[in-house]
Amino acid sequence: MSNRRRDTRIRIEAELAATKAELERANRALALNALAGAIAHELSQPLTAVALNGLAALRHLGGGGCEVAALRESLQHIVSDADRARGIIANFRASAAGLAARLETVDIADVVVEALGILDGELRGAAILVDNRVAAGLPPVTGDRLRLRQLFLNLVTNAVQALSGVLDRPRRLTISAEARDGRLVVGVCDNGPGLDPAVASRIFEAGISGRPDGLGLGLFLCRTIVQDHGGEIAVAAQSRETLFHVALPVPASGA
Template sequence: MAPIASVLSEDTLKHFTEGLYQLFRGQTAIAYDGSLTIAGGGEHQVAFNLWQAECNTTPNEVYLSFSSLRERISLEQAKDGLQSDLARSARISLLGEMTASIAHEVNQPLGTIVASAEAGLRWLFRDEPDIAEVKLLLERIAKNGKRAADVITTMRAMASNKKSERLPTDINSVIEEAVLLLRTDFAKRQVTLRLELSPILPLVKADKTQILQVIVNLALNAAQAMSDGQAWNRTLCIRTRQCATDIMVDVEDSGPGIDPHVRERLFDSFFSTKETGIGMGLAICRSVIEAHGSWIELQSTPHLGARFSFGLPAEQTHTNG
């Protein structure tokens, strides 16, 4: 036992001891991942297997084998990298679809800033400058400058390639950021947006950029479905609510609904109902939500619209006492 203990990390030794206990209680085999101390210091990740010989041959003999996890870890890291690159490519594609709308969202406040600055100069150069009027114009400039900055900040987040990081996040604020990018597109498509955001929700632990991508994708798909079809009442509702320990987000439209034959493949990679679509948007939405330990589902009725819903686990709050 001493030679084995000398090369096992503390956690691995604990698993090893528990494995022996389980074997002697009748379990036939134990498998777990751990680490070995290698010559010169440092640790090497390995997969351990413990098993006991059958009683009618050599009773009470325990066998141990281990194999390197280096290749498996490298493959998992490569997979994560590819998924991250694919998700970023999909976000860039989304931004490309909304180029005109985003340009309008930036140009509109910039135009207001220029007009307000010119008006302010005229008030200042009068024989009796109206300081109160100039103050109002400066406040308008500041407000519109922040509006343009918010749009650009959200765009940069969508286009970023930073490492995924899940932090406590206010889901309602993520939805409001998504609306910043989508508002002009909705107006162009004559889509009425209704927000039903629950005012009292716990935070969720999420990658904000990834969840923003999911909401923008679902909302844009809904708006496109309503404008491409014959829906006369084009209403999109984004709703948040709490369901037990999950925070639910619904993206519901009043469009034509989704063909039952299409529904079966809707989340498949490279499947698209659009002529110019690459069919990765909803597949990535599903992978993002599943990576957050949750699910995404679709409810649809022909001619009555569709509703995509996904949940995110609420952050657990701990109180003293």
């Protein structure tokens, strides 16, 4: 091989190595951005709840006569929301450390009740009529309970935000579930404005938001959670209705 050809090959190899290193750096930066976004997204609700309950506790203290029962309730909320934030961080740490998700037998009816309980303040604040039709006795699924709860927290939070603009009719949120063909299909439906056509076909992608202050991560995280559980998520919307369907596989013994 001539000296010139060898030099050219060495130069091309060096350029290729540099490009590869650059791509790896960009990939790592993207992964870190996605992780930071996911942590910010999941922690913002419990932290907001802690701050609101802290303010409520201070109000109870400052009201002259201290309302002990109300104060205790606010403090209990603070402890459980802080605990929830700790659980979220522990989950992220475990997955960053490469530990497999903790799989449990999960009753979706319980998870839905938990998510609605956590968002009770937001739902009441927006005067949303909640119709939880998820019956007891449905077959359980196998999964990571905290992540499944996060899935419903994200869907219900979106519904609350969508319904906040509804002024001409009662605001409704309906959650239902049924076992069908070896899967548990859960529907989360609101009578908000339907989907913004500008984002409708891409709402499960990261960074796609129809709200000025949205990160566009909630549904991306929902889809990741559902897919990690071997399931599927879909949306159907029309004016005055948005319906999300989550289908999760039911283990053979529970079908």
